Amino acid sequence: xxxxxxxxxxxxxxxxxxxxxxxxxxxxxxxxxxxxxxxxxxxxxxxxxxxxxxxxxxxxxxxxxxxxxxxxxxxxxxxxxxxxxxxxxxxxxxxxxxxxxxxxxxxxxxxxxxxxxxxxxxxxxxxxxxxxxxxxxxxxxxxxxxxxxxxxxxxxxxxxxxxxxxxxxxxxxxxxxxxxxxxxxxxxxxxxxxxxxxxxxxxxxxxxxxxxxxxxxxxxxxxxxxxxxxxxxxxxxxxxxxxxxxxxxxxxxxxxxxxxxxxxxxxxxxxxxxx
Ligand code: G3H
Ligand code: ZN
Numbered sequence: 223x224x225x226x227x228x229x230x231x232x233x234x235x236x237x238x239x240x241x242x243x244x245x246x247x248x249x250x251x252x253x254x255x256x257x258x259x260x261x262x263x264x265x266x267x268x269x270x271x272x273x274x275x276x277x278x279x280x281x282x283x284x285x286x287x288x289x290x291x292x293x294x295x296x297x298x299x300x301x302x303x304x305x306x307x308x309x310x311x312x313x314x315x316x317x318x319x320x321x322x323x324x325x326x327x328x329x330x331x332x333x334x335x336x337x338x339x340x341x342x343x344x345x346x347x348x349x350x351x352x353x354x355x356x357x358x359x360x361x362x363x364x365x366x367x368x369x370x371x372x373x374x375x376x377x378x379x380x381x382x383x384x385x386x387x388x389x390x391x392x393x394x395x396x397x398x399x400x401x402x403x404x405x406x407x408x409x410x411x412x413x414x415x416x417x418x419x420x421x422x423x424x425x426x427x428x429x430x431x432x433x434x435x436x437x438x439x440x441x442x443x444x445x446x447x448x449x450x451x452x453x454x455x456x457x458x459x460x461x462x463x464x465x466x467x468x469x470x471x472x473x474x475x476x477x478x479x480x481x482x483x484x485x486x487x488x489x490x491x492x493x494x495x496x497x
Contacts, residue, residue, distance in 0.1 A: 225286065226295040228319050228349040228384065231262045232418055234295070237436040239492040240264035240420075241485060242301060242446030244271045247478040248453060249285055253292045254478075255485025261493045262295035263485070264319070266444065269303045278308060282315050299351075301444070309339055313346040321351040321387070329355045336381040344382070351420055351442075352377075353387035368407060374415050385442060387420040390435075395447045396426025403431050405438045412439020420444060425451075429491045436492060443492050452484050453477045 231238055239256075241263060243249040249265055256263035265285045272278045282298065289296035299319040300312040309320050322339040324332040332355050340350045354369060354377050369388040378386055388411055391403040401423070411419055418441035424432060425448035432443055460473035467473060490496035 223290070223292055223295055225289055225316075225318060226262065226297050227347075228297060231264070231295055231297050232441055235262055235493050236495070237441050237443055237492050238262060238264055238297075239485070239489050240266050240299060240301075240442050240444045241449060242266045242268055242271070242444070243281075243285070243449075244274060246281075246284055247474050248449055248481055249281075249288055251449075251453075251478045251481035252485050253288050253294065253296055254482040256294040256296060256489060257292060258482065258486040259489035259493070260294070261489050262297070263489060264297045264299050264442070265289060266299045266301040266446070268301040268446070269305060269308055269323075272308065278311050279315060282312060282317055286316060306335070306339060309343065313343060313348055317348070319349040319351070321353075323353060323387075325353045325355050327355065333377065333380045336383060340382045340384075349384045350382075351385040351387060352381060352383040353389075353422075368404060369411060371407075371410050371414050374411055378415055378417055383417065385418045385420050386415055387422050388415075390421070392421060392423035393426055394423040396423060397447065397451060399426055399428045399431075399448070401426040401431065403427060403435055405434050408435055408438035408440055418442060424448075429488075432488075432491050433495055436495070445488065449481050449484070452480050456480045 241252045267281055275281050285298045289298055298317050300317050301321050302323045303309050304323050312320050324335050336352045343350045367389045390408050392401045420442040421440045422444045424443045424445045456477035457473050
């Protein structure tokens with residue numbers, strides 16, 4: 223299927239699942255899960271994953287090719303880019319959506335740099351996600367931090383971004399799915415902010431929590447760590463059960479299949495409200 227853009231992907235779903243991949247087999251699993259669920263999905267490559275590979279082009283190009291070859295609408299997104307050069311490289315490669323993350327900068331500088339990146343991305347026909355500054359020196363996505371509604375509205379107006387990551391109680395890299403989201407705040411943000419809202423750190427959110435967040439107005443649900451948990455558990459079990467195995471396909475294939483099944487299941491929650 224030809225590459226989709228974010229407006230049409232969002233228009234076709236009540237919310238969209240956005241899944242981080244590091245290695246190719248997980249990207250394949252995300253696409254397979256979306257095809258089995260019969261829905262669209264977002265394939266996300268983070269700046270950290272790019273650093274792991276030592277460059278963006280091989281992984282981003284593979285993701286774009288997988289999206290192009292899929293029967294499901296798959297969109298490739300650069301996630302948590304703090305480096306503007308990486309954003310520009312993604313745009314040059316044809317990545318249609320980028321997150322520029324300047325939340326670590328002072329607020330005024332965040333606004334100026336995010337607005338400049340948004341303008342460049344828009345000239346390239348791309349979609350831009352961003353987030354407000356950290357609070358008290360902590361990352362924005364920690365339990366005690368909340369996005370202020372008025373600040374969010376002002377940030378979107380000042381920067382021209384197309385989507386906003388908001389802090390509503392989730393936290394990155396959680397291994398348990400018990401984060402308590404502020405659903406009332408999600409509702410107020412969704413009513414006031416004129417662009418789609420993004421939930422980061424959704425690995426720490428239960429199925430019911432994801433469904434509640436979507437019902438309250440979240441439009442993009444970012445999940446990464448949970449896929450690593452699923453993948454690694456299968457690899458570990460395979461290696462323990464077959465200590466003499468040396469061909470990585472023997473233990474990677476069942477791990478890839480487990481991730482595909484979990485993507486299909488999660489998309490049922492995100493897209494269809496299936497619990
Ligand atoms: O940007 C990516 C996400 O926020 C994923 O967070 O790994 O905690 O699910 P997670
Ligand atoms: Zn994130």
